[in-house]
Amino acid sequence: MNYQDLVNRGKNASEKKEVVIVKNSIDDLKSNLKVVKEFDYKPKKVEPNDFTQHYRERFKFLRNTLFNRPEAASTTSINQAKKSFEKNLTIIAMVNDVTRLPTGTMLVSVEDLTDQLQIIISSKKQELIEKLQFLTLDEVLIFKGSIVNEKMFLSDIIWPDVPQKKEEYAPDDVYAVFSGDIHIGSKQFLPKQFSTFVDWLSGKVGNERQREIAKKTKYFYIPGDLADGVGIYPSQEKELDIKDLRGQYDELAKYLEKIPDDKHIIICPGNHDTMVRLEEPQPKMYEYAEKIAELPNVTMVTNPSYTNIHSFDNYSGQDVLMYHGYSFDNLIDQVEGLRISGGYDSADEIHKFLLKRRHLSPTHNLNLTLPIKKDPMVIDKIPDIMVTGHIHKAKIGSYKSTISISGSCWQSITPFQEKMGHKPDPGMIPITNLKTRKSKMLSFK
Ligand SMILES: [Fe+2]
Ligand SMILES: [Fe+2]
DSSP: OOHHHHHHHHHHOOSSSOOOOOOOOOSSSOOOEEEEEOOOOOOOOOOHHHHHHHHHHHHHHHHHHHHTSGGGTTBOOHHHHHHOOOSSEEEEEEEEEEEEOTTSOEEEEEEOSSOEEEEEEOTTOHHHHHHHTTOOTTOEEEEEEEEETTEEEEEEEEOOOOOOOOOOOOSSOOEEEEOOOOOBTBTTBOHHHHHHHHHHHTTSSSOHHHHHHHHHEEEEEEESOOBOOSSSSTTGGGGBSSOSHHHHHHHHHHHHTTSOTTSEEEEEOOTTOTTSOSSBSBOOOOTTOHHHHTSTTEEEOOBSEEEEEOOBTTBOOEEEEEEOOTTHHHHHHHOHHHHHTTGGGOHHHHHHHHHHHTBSSOSTTSSOBOOOSSOTTBOOSOOSEEEEOSSOOOEEEEETTEEEEEOOOSBOOOHHHHHHTOOOOTTEEEEEETTTTEEEEEEOO
């Protein structure tokens, strides 16, 4: 099947359909990649009703997820709760507004499909106040408390969260590497370091052990920002070595074509890949990146997407959720708890935050999203591996049974990042052994 067939197939696929691509090749170790979930959107005039429907559907999905929790027993609707005199009430609602009074007391306004409700959290409830540092607008959760004069006095909150899954271990000693944010075309792109990485992956450099690992690496995930793009910000042109988009991707193709065909390269777009729209879900790239898309071992996917790697016989493989991470800037800016937990230095905390909310972009204004009826940003499938990029800082972590991976970058610090106080860490490559599910960091500094 050639790439255009795939593009056409992707265009025709509904969001529910699974697109499956299976590639088997290799010298001594087999590999297997399946695209299990990606998102299509046919451009149309967006009506206000599309957003209403989008949020209703999201609410329903998260409410159903919360219903599976034991804490959701005897949940009532807000309109019924307001009439009740019971001491312990449980509601499932979406957060509309959060206010902190000078006294330290917090007011949270929430709604469900029946009504709105104001929730009061006394400053004396320190444990709850600390939990609420992680609250973000539009998220859906369980609220427990008592009702007085149609207001709830909060006793606890519970997030949808992910259940602990049985961890599956690959029968083979096989590896996946994760590294996006190449930003080719930028004056800050690091060609020497990126070349060394490509040479290592091609088995040309490194000691015996390092070459052995390279040989066993069969999956290379690139979570977006392949090129620096054009017209991203005013006077970006001054920061570019390659000023045209096609030139940037053609240059990257020269590196990627050196990588042996037995290694699957899985690529989604990021906010710098300007040939596709910025609104998420972003479609898979083709135009301007034809030379990359047509490489025999490259699979372009949407942002976000789910792929499954290395399933054979009785082993179901690893489900990998890849998302570029454009929502992270505003998330760090808006959520106090994430800043306290390390902000840009703690991508694992951001992943944990998103997995607990079962959503990649819980608040409306975090990024530009399209009001697709079935929300593509909900995490309805629990990933074995979650990989993101965008923040240019590599991190390995885990939450429950999900391995959390943040890729670094191949671009030194830009004047914009310097101004914002960011500290990118280029050339650090997370690598995961699918047999042991252990990850480590390789350095190509
Ligand atoms: Fe980037
Ligand atoms: Fe980015």
